Amino acid sequence: xxxxxxxxxxxxxxxxxxxxxxxxxxxxxxxxxxxxxxxxxxxxxxxxxxxxxxxxxxxxxxxxxxxxxxxxxxxxxxxxxxxxxxxxxxxxxxxxxxxxxxxxxxxxxxxxxxxxxxxxxxxxxxxxxxxxxxxxxxxxxxxxxxxxxxxxxxxxxxxxxxxxxxxxxxxxxxxxxxxxxxxxxxxxxxxxxxxxxxxxxxxxxxxxxxxxxxxxxxxxxxxxxxxxxxxxxxxxxxxxxxxxxxxxxxxxxxxxxxxxxxxxxxxxxxxxxxxxxxxxxxxxxxxxxxxxxxxxxxxxxxxxxxxxxxxxxxxxxxxxxxxxxxxxxxxxxxxxxxxxxxxxxxxxxxxxxxxxxxxxxxxxxxxxxxxxxxxxxxxxxxxxxxxxxxxxxxxxxxxxxxxxxxxxxxxxxxxxxxxxxxxxxxxxxxxxxxxxxxxxxxxxxxxxxxxxxxxxxxxx
Ligand SMILES: [Zn+2]
Numbered sequence: 001x002x003x004x005x006x007x008x009x010x011x012x013x014x015x016x017x018x019x020x021x022x023x024x025x026x027x028x029x030x031x032x033x034x035x036x037x038x039x040x041x042x043x044x045x046x047x048x049x050x051x052x053x054x055x056x057x058x059x060x061x062x063x064x065x066x067x068x069x070x071x072x073x074x075x076x077x078x079x080x081x082x083x084x085x086x087x088x089x090x091x092x093x094x095x096x097x098x099x100x101x102x103x104x105x106x107x108x109x110x111x112x113x114x115x116x117x118x119x120x121x122x123x124x125x126x127x128x129x130x131x132x133x134x135x136x137x138x139x140x141x142x143x144x145x146x147x148x149x150x151x152x153x154x155x156x157x158x159x160x161x162x163x164x165x166x167x168x169x170x171x172x173x174x175x176x177x178x179x180x181x182x183x184x185x186x187x188x189x190x191x192x193x194x195x196x197x198x199x200x201x202x203x204x205x206x207x208x209x210x211x212x213x214x215x216x217x218x219x220x221x222x223x224x225x226x227x228x229x230x231x232x233x234x235x236x237x238x239x240x241x242x243x244x245x246x247x248x249x250x251x252x253x254x255x256x257x258x259x260x261x262x263x264x265x266x267x268x269x270x271x272x273x274x275x276x277x278x279x280x281x282x283x284x285x286x287x288x289x290x291x292x293x294x295x296x297x298x299x300x301x302x303x304x305x306x307x308x309x310x311x312x313x314x315x316x317x318x319x320x321x322x323x324x325x326x327x328x329x330x331x332x333x334x335x336x337x338x339x340x341x342x343x344x345x346x347x348x349x350x351x352x353x354x355x356x357x358x359x360x361x362x363x364x365x366x367x368x369x370x371x372x373x374x375x376x377x378x379x380x381x382x383x384x385x386x387x388x389x390x391x392x393x394x395x396x397x398x399x400x401x402x403x404x405x406x407x408x409x410x411x412x413x414x415x416x417x418x419x420x421x422x423x424x425x426x427x428x429x430x431x432x433x434x435x436x437x438x439x440x441x442x443x444x445x446x447x448x449x450x451x452x453x454x455x456x457x458x459x460x
Contacts, residue, residue, distance in 0.1 A: 001391060002460045003453040007140065008395065011456075014136035015448040022128050022444055023115065025059060027108040029124045030117035034093050036157045043072050045093065045161075049153040052092045056127070056151055063135050065149075073153060073164040077131070079138055079455075080146030086458045087148050087172030088134075088451065089162075089411055089418070090127035090179060091155035094119040100435035113440060120439040122432035123411075126178035126423035127151060129444050133451025140452075145459040148172060155179065155411050162414070171415055174385045174458060178447060180410040180420025183393045184386055187319045187405035188413050189264070189343040190350050190376035193218055194357060196366040197337045200288045209280065209289045210251055212331035214273040218339050221269030221325055223260035225276040228253050236283070242275055254279070263325045263341040264407025266305040273329050274302040292336045295364040300326040300340070307342065311360040316347040319376070319405040339371070343407035346376035377413045385458070389421045392453045396446065421454070423447050 003011070029052060037046025050072040057067040060077040068076045078084070095118070097105035103116040110116075119125070130149055137143055150171075152161035165171070176184075214225025230251045237245055237254065246253045256276035261269025274297075280290070281297040299310050307313050307324035315321040328339040344353050350373035361368045379386060381403045390401030404426075412418025423443070424430055431437045 001395065001457060002142070003392070003395070003456045007142070007456065008449070008453060010140060011136050011449050011452045012445075014139060015132060015445045015452065018132040018136065018448065019441060019445055022132050022448070023108070023441065025131075026115065026117075026120065026125055026128045026444070028055060029092070029128065030108045030119055031106055033097075033106045033118070034153070035096050036093060036154065045072070045153050045157075049093055053151065053153055056092055056131075060131060060149075063131065064138075065134070070165060070168060073161045075151045077134070077149040077151070078146065079134060079143055082146050084148035084172040085145035085174065086455065087150060087175040088130050089150045089152065089175060089177040090130055091123045091152045091161075091411060092127060093153045093156050094122070094124070095156050095433050098433075098435060102436055105435075105437075114438040115441065115444075116436055116438045118437055120437055121423065121430040122437065123155065123179045123423075125439040125444055126447055129423070129447035130178060130451045133448035134455065136448060137452035137455040140456065142456050142460045147455055147459050152411075159411060159414065162411070171418070173417055175412060175415055175418035176389060176421040176454075177411045177418060178420070178422035178450070180406070180422070181404070181424035182397075182422045182426060183401040184389050184403050185406050185410060185420035186379040186381050186386055186403040187346055188377040188409050189319055189345055189405070189407045190348065190353075191372065191374045191409065192342040192344065192350055192354055192357075192370060193339060193372040194342075194354070195337065195339050195369045195371050196361045197335055198292050198366050199335045200292075200333070208287045209285060209293070209331065210333075212276070212280075212329060212336075214256070214276060215326075215328040215339075218327050219263040219341050220327060221258065221261040221263065221266050221271050222273045222327055223258050223269070225256040225258075225272040225329070226253060227256075227276055227280060240279070242270075242272075243279060262408060263327060264323065264343050266323050266325045271302065271326065274300050274326055277329075278302040289331055289336065292331075295366070296326070296338070299360055299364065300324070307357075311356045312342065312344070312353050314345060314348055314353075316345040318347065318378070319345040321345065322348075322353070323407055344376070346378045346405075348376070350375055374409065374413065377409070379417050379419050383417075385417070386419060388457050389419070389454060392450060392457055393421075396449055396453065422450055
């Protein structure tokens with residue numbers, strides 16, 4: 001390796017020396033709530049996203065880098081001239097704070113050896129580490145080929161910052177993002193989101209389902225679902241674990257509680273919606289709504305996450321099994337409407353999966369509309385680029401480096417050959433997108449070292 005033991009030691013010292021500066025800068029960035037907002041003139045994602053980009057690029061300039069603001073969609077920070085040999089990609093936008101924080105989400109708080117705040121891991125913290133890692137690498141005077149650090153402002157809302165960037169410039173062929181996890185994510189499953197619907201002609205009957213609603217996030221296993229039912233007596237409700245009920249004025253409300261999980265890992269959750277559907281499908285209603293629920297309980301049986309009964313079960317050795325989550329459902333007087341989220345393995349195409357589920361839903365009388373289809377992302381594990389990143393990981397952690405496949409999409413999903421390299425350590429939970437998101441000082445330093453060593457390996 002080019003970054004031999006000696007160089008690794010020098011880099012470790014430099015990055016450790018930069019730690020206080022890194023923490024101070026992260027504090028500044030966390031204080032800017034760069035959640036996507038209404039577009040304003042020359043600010044496509046609102047004022048705070050433009051501000052965080054400006055602050056970041058100014059810091060990079062002060063550290064001696066050449067920078068460029070691409071119309072407040074993204075920015076570039078360059079080492080060297082000409083076509084970049086390596087690109088590193090981070091995002092400066094964050095998701096909303098949400099509820100349940102023990103610390104102020106938009107103030108960096110140091111407690112129990114951790115740094116709490118929105119964006120500390122996703123992805124402002126890693127962005128700061130990359131910046132100082134580049135600085136450390138540059139100071140070694142070992143970089144011979146150009147490197148480009150790209151910071152975008154729209155990863156959390158569809159990554160159209162990258163689309164805009166690609167209209168202006170090509171992305172480097174070798175590209176990684178510390179917006180996922182270590183060691184290297186080289187496989188991301190494909191994704192389909194579909195909407196189905198059935199209209200009712202008769203609705204009110206003696207005992208009927210007035211309403212069902214559950215799930216408000218397309219890409220998550222719903223943790224709560226509700227049904228309101230008229231002319232039902234308390235004795236008729238066969239309440240099992242996970243359900244409760246409330247007596248309303250002219251109906252009974254059944255509440256189903258589950259456990260939320262990301263749609264790419266549905267086995268970590270418990271679907272409150274499919275549980276409710278199953279419960280209701282066993283009760284005796286005489287209405288079209290009830291027939292529709294029976295169909296849904298056949299297509300999306302409670303506890304099944306591999307899409308078997310929807311007709312889409314498949315798997316491959318590279319990326320594992322398809323996953324399917326019924327994530328949103330709404331039923332009222334006129335119709336029933338639902339949305340599901342599928343993550344499918346890399347050896348398949350969205351069209352074939354989509355056709356299959358369409359056939360299943362239509363055979364049960366549902367109208368179907370595909371609302372999103374994205375093909376899988378795959379980068380060869382044996383490529384020199386991926387192998388180099390794995391070696392850097394191994395040399396700095398002493399752990400075995402291997403590639404991983406995930407169901408979620410990272411920032412590089414729609415790029416030609418990009419992979420995710422960090423910044424989460426395998427098996428650790430950093431509460432990204434949740435309350436009390438955090439990073440730790442040692443990992444900020446380590447992430448900077450990963451950057452510096454990777455840059456020296458690839459561009460030295
Ligand atoms: Zn992210």
